[in-house]
Amino acid sequence: MMMKPRRRAAAKGSESPRDFSIEQFCEDDRNDEESLRLHGNSNHHKTRHAQAKRWQFIAAILMIGMMMLAVAFVIFKQGHNSDSDLVPVNDEYILWSREETYFSECRGSFLYNDTWGKERAPFVDKVGVKNLLRQWQEEDESIKITGLKIPPTLAVFDKTNSSKFTLGALRAIPQPYIIKTSHGSGGIARVNNNTYQCVKGCPQKRKMTPLGEISFAEAHELHIRKNLLNGKHARDNRQPQYQFVHPSIIIEKDILTGNKDIQRDVTYWYVADGVPIFVSQQCELNGQDGQLGTLSSSRAFFSARFQRLPMKLKKPVCTDVLEKPHTWDRQRSIVESIGARLPKGIVRIDLYAGDEDIYFSEATFTTGRCKLAFHPAVADGLLFAAVHGVVHRDDASRSAYIEEVIGGSSWGFVELQRGKQLHPSSASTFPSPLDLCEDYSSHKDSFKSCIQAAREVSSYPVRCLIADPSNDNIISSFGVERYPTIQKVFERLVWDRIFVIVGIIFIMSYYQVGTRTVGIRQIILVNIAFAIAATYSDVLFHHDGKWFSHLNTINIVEESFIAFRNVHPVENVAVATSHFATYWMHAASWFSKSPRRVLVWALLTEIVVAFVNEWSHHNEWQTDVRCMRVAFIDGMKGHGYDNFWREFFLGPIFVYFYLLPKFVVHWSRVFFSG
Numbered sequence: 001m002m003m004k005p006r007r008r009a010a011a012k013g014s015e016s017p018r019d020f021s022i023e024q025f026c027e028d029d030r031n032d033e034e035s036l037r038l039h040g041n042s043n044h045h046k047t048r049h050a051q052a053k054r055w056q057f058i059a060a061i062l063m064i065g066m067m068m069l070a071v072a073f074v075i076f077k078q079g080h081n082s083d084s085d086l087v088p089v090n091d092e093y094i095l096w097s098r099e100e101t102y103f104s105e106c107r108g109s110f111l112y113n114d115t116w117g118k119e120r121a122p123f124v125d126k127v128g129v130k131n132l133l134r135q136w137q138e139e140d141e142s143i144k145i146t147g148l149k150i151p152p153t154l155a156v157f158d159k160t161n162s163s164k165f166t167l168g169a170l171r172a173i174p175q176p177y178i179i180k181t182s183h184g185s186g187g188i189a190r191v192n193n194n195t196y197q198c199v200k201g202c203p204q205k206r207k208m209t210p211l212g213e214i215s216f217a218e219a220h221e222l223h224i225r226k227n228l229l230n231g232k233h234a235r236d237n238r239q240p241q242y243q244f245v246h247p248s249i250i251i252e253k254d255i256l257t258g259n260k261d262i263q264r265d266v267t268y269w270y271v272a273d274g275v276p277i278f279v280s281q282q283c284e285l286n287g288q289d290g291q292l293g294t295l296s297s298s299r300a301f302f303s304a305r306f307q308r309l310p311m312k313l314k315k316p317v318c319t320d321v322l323e324k325p326h327t328w329d330r331q332r333s334i335v336e337s338i339g340a341r342l343p344k345g346i347v348r349i350d351l352y353a354g355d356e357d358i359y360f361s362e363a364t365f366t367t368g369r370c371k372l373a374f375h376p377a378v379a380d381g382l383l384f385a386a387v388h389g390v391v392h393r394d395d396a397s398r399s400a401y402i403e404e405v406i407g408g409s410s411w412g413f414v415e416l417q418r419g420k421q422l423h424p425s426s427a428s429t430f431p432s433p434l435d436l437c438e439d440y441s442s443h444k445d446s447f448k449s450c451i452q453a454a455r456e457v458s459s460y461p462v463r464c465l466i467a468d469p470s471n472d473n474i475i476s477s478f479g480v481e482r483y484p485t486i487q488k489v490f491e492r493l494v495w496d497r498i499f500v501i502v503g504i505i506f507i508m509s510y511y512q513v514g515t516r517t518v519g520i521r522q523i524i525l526v527n528i529a530f531a532i533a534a535t536y537s538d539v540l541f542h543h544d545g546k547w548f549s550h551l552n553t554i555n556i557v558e559e560s561f562i563a564f565r566n567v568h569p570v571e572n573v574a575v576a577t578s579h580f581a582t583y584w585m586h587a588a589s590w591f592s593k594s595p596r597r598v599l600v601w602a603l604l605t606e607i608v609v610a611f612v613n614e615w616s617h618h619n620e621w622q623t624d625v626r627c628m629r630v631a632f633i634d635g636m637k638g639h640g641y642d643n644f645w646r647e648f649f650l651g652p653i654f655v656y657f658y659l660l661p662k663f664v665v666h667w668s669r670v671f672f673s674g
Helices: 022-078 102-110 114-124 128-139 141-145 167-172 213-228 240-244 328-339 377-387 399-406 433-440 444-456 486-491 495-510 520-541 553-567 573-591 595-618 623-636 640-672
Strands: 153-157 177-181 188-192 195-200 208-210 249-253 267-272 275-282 299-302 346-353 358-364 411-417 421-430 462-468 473-480
Touching (some): 102 114, 102 377, 114 128, 114 240, 177 213, 188 213, 208 213, 275 328, 346 377, 377 399, 411 623, 421 433, 421 553, 433 462, 462 623, 473 623, 495 520, 520 640
Antiparallel strands (some): 153 249, 177 188, 188 195, 195 208, 267 275, 275 299, 346 358, 462 473
């Protein structure tokens, strides 16, 4: 028996499938297909757009990478910091030894040298040199035209007429006048208004006394018995040139007393082979009572074009602003003319000069009996170098060259205790390695090590020597360029770190890892992780890198702040403004939205911030500041934890919370003070 299929009853008010029309079914199907087609096209378009953006990003990264490789290749080919690649500084004079100075050579080669002394004897004879000057003036009108005057000789006493040196004779000679020895550099006195005053080589305290029996007895003892009748005077004073001068006592007119034009004591012109090197001038005016200002005066040194030089000999250095005498250029012309007629070597030509008159005083070949020394020593060395061809005559004749050498600051010295703790008060600059090492060294061994360290960096235009005060020894030396170049600034960038960051950003972008927005905690962790990784690479590749030093965290912050404060003077506008304009990138990584953006800001910091600030610091004109900066940074890089704080955390804080307010206050005061 067959079973009939049972039909399901349709509920009232509903439609059965049989009620759909064929047309409606087909329309619904077409709608579904269109929807699927449109949806598929949309997804396909999004995929293609994403792929295009990805490949554009990859191309940009590859282009940046190729540019970095090109820069690195140029640096590798042209600029490693090795001595063999350094170009010596052109025409620079460097003083290495005291043996290469004028006074040292004078003590070792000229004193007791009769041959040398005999050649110079005619020019130190106080009587004979005046006759020579008059003869030269007759032969060459150039000296006479410049207005050189010669003090008149009033009397001469020698062994044949020494008995005529009496109190009556001294009173009879027209006053004021000067009594001095023709065959020596000692025993000078002056007489004015019947008063006697010993000026040089005095047995008693220099004071003015009435010209009577007591003062005459002093004069006779000093001038006649000690200087005239003592045949050993020249030998006793170790000045051989005076042995060949006829012994006599000369009395000449005192051209200072009552002279309203010449109001300062003698001006010393130091001349090398006829070329004026530098000049010493008295600062104070002569006393109103007629007392010579030179007795207690200070002096200032100038170049031949009257530019102040930072040097001294024996007298204290004054800080007064001195006006250039009206006769200065005439003095120079006279000195050059006289110097050309004197024997080769160093001579000091002394002139009395005012704004109108110029008087000849004397020529001296053994200043201070060669027992003195110029400070800085490089000034002493310049005289030696000028006559021995170490410095070319053309350079020696250029005042700008002399000013640059004596006032130089290309040698910097910094004390860095245990490589970390900067001593800013010890930072200083010097014009020569000899000046630096003599100032620093307390014993012979440390001086030798100092000179050796200086020689290793002598090819750089700016040199820095770092000493550790705890062991009294030079711990390192390095050189830097005077002016920035693209190559030298790029050398200071951490290229291995830059390449790693670029690679990580590329991977993250390609695989879409770390590109989404995350919370602030994750951003902080990413920044810390990056700082640790970067610090680890510094420690890993540093030749003696370690994680921790003897400093704790507070000490690291303190030492970093001390260093920052001293290497960022607010007077240097370029350095300060470059920091204000770029350090926000350093801080921006802490406010990023995604891990990839953290690395992007880190990359900008490593390239843009580092480049701009290295460039501005390369323009720093203070050598000691540059030395402190490089020494402290390199010292910190040797220990990971120390550099972790210095490089990745403290910079923006110091820039925006210390340097910026100080900069604003300083320049506001400058502006409002006129």
